[in-house]
Amino acid sequence: MGIDSYNLERFIGDLRRIVASAADEASLLAQVAPLAQRVVAERGWLRADMYSADPALGFGTSLLHVEADQSLFVVVDSWLPGRGVPPHDHDTWAVVVGVEGCERNTFWQRLDAATRPGYAELQPIGEQCIAPGQVLAMPSGSIHSVINQTPHTSLSFHVYGRHLNHTARRQFDPERNLELPFIIDPR
Template sequence: MPGSYTLQQFVAELRAVTAGGPQVSAILQQVKPLARRFAASRELRSRCNLQCDERQGFGFQLLHEEPDHTLAVAVLSWLPGRGTPPHDHGTWGVVVGVTGDEVNAFWQRVDDGTRPGYAELRRLSEKTFSPGDAIAITPEIIHSVRNETDRISVSLHVYGRNINFTGRSQFDPERRTVTPWTVVQN
């Protein structure tokens, strides 16, 4: 029964899936249904605090992380009309909508990456994700996220490694810049 699935059970299954270091595609395929199940659980909904950092436009509530910063599980709460710049993660991830909609835009880096601090991006596509929808993210995918509604939206994020420990980047397509990016975690 999805409603009784606990964080402890979810983390135990994540550990089993990632043990032995299978390919990223295999991990994502197995984590996606587990993350959907936990996103629908009573425990997750009881842990959502909906606190947002006004400056960054969203709140990052870390629910679990291994001592070596792997297997990070977090709830992100997005302020209305706010979002992120294009960014990568430097790790695999699965995101599941919990409440509200999120608009994800996907980008491609078109320069060769040899100039420090410089990046050219091309916007590829856009998709709206609703509660229960899941997206699998490989380490090299670049996307941006927006909450275009008038209410806080919430999503469950599962990462192979805490995103503040991956050396990930944010991009400014207009200025053609790339810089390191970490987020404020509650």
């Protein structure tokens, strides 16, 4: 490891500093995105076991870091070929960087007023494929779905402002207009 290498420990230190000093969420995302790209490029955190995924779910989550207060949640997600997750939000900001393969994200807009528990009307508003090294910064309130359309397991590096199981994160079924809780189980 060279003197200029950017490892996970340095990245976490920078995240702590940015979160403590950023004027607003837009500024925070603008600062975190290039640092997340940089740590992904170094790959010192990457392990072979991160490619494993739950066949029933179609994805796997490997925990890299979470603060004691459940903030600054950093994970690597593996996506089996042809699998992904339905539309969901994070209830916090997020930065995603492609590691291997292509993570196709579809972005959704909520059409209803979010006043009826368990009910949501969504419509797709765009797509973006996150290839290796590409970054996606999502402010709080963003809704997206993910699918791996490649024939191989894909990986992506995710940074969140809070552990997702400690937010009010939701998943959506746009065909049946449903809103449901969305909990993950990181290894």
